[in-house]
Amino acid sequence: METNSDRFIAIGEIVNAVGLRGELKFYPLLDFHEPLLGSPFLVWSDGAPAAFSRHRVMSGGCWGLTARGVGSRDAAEAMIGRELGFMAVSYSDPAFPKPDGGLPFRWLGREVVTGDGDVVGVVDEVRRIGAQHMLVIPEGGGEILVPALAPILRPDDGLTGPLVIDPPEGLLDVQRG
Numbered sequence: 001m002e003t004n005s006d007r008f009i010a011i012g013e014i015v016n017a018v019g020l021r022g023e024l025k026f027y028p029l030l031d032f033h034e035p036l037l038g039s040p041f042l043v044w045s046d047g048a049p050a051a052f053s054r055h056r057v058m059s060g061g062c063w064g065l066t067a068r069g070v071g072s073r074d075a076a077e078a079m080i081g082r083e084l085g086f087m088a089v090s091y092s093d094p095a096f097p098k099p100d101g102g103l104p105f106r107w108l109g110r111e112v113v114t115g116d117g118d119v120v121g122v123v124d125e126v127r128r129i130g131a132q133h134m135l136v137i138p139e140g141g142g143e144i145l146v147p148a149l150a151p152i153l154r155p156d157d158g159l160t161g162p163l164v165i166d167p168p169e170g171l172l173d174v175q176r177g
Helices: 034-038 073-077 088-092 171-176
Strands: 008-018 023-028 052-057 063-067 083-087 111-114 119-122 125-129 132-139 142-147 163-165
Touching (some): 008 063, 008 088, 083 088, 119 142
Antiparallel strands (some): 023 063, 052 063, 111 119, 125 132, 132 142
């Protein structure tokens, strides 16, 4: 069984080739963090190391990446559809480039409890709404959305164990109907 710590975490996908020299158009996903592009932790979804000599911001929220070993349009087109990311186990390495507040993948599949110990549910999805991340917890035919920010979500940079929230009065009641 795959655990949260031994799986591949996608930070984006190659969506197109750009120009004739093999530049890749990269579409970032929820766990994208720019410093990862220059880190030794970056891998393709098959586990092969990924290295880039250059990266730049493009229009539409995409990035242009110049991958080592990809020097032609044909080689770049062969990369379309490949995912780029890191292995979750790398996240615990002190040299891993984490943003303030960490990366959202670590909340998936974890139980959410209140500071009083009441079980809210298990995080099934993380959504980005504007600049804010929301924990999505299924309940009945609906869902509970919990903002993933202090002081509601207590600081937690781990990969396992419950996430503790201190919801403002009425947050859970309003969503439960």
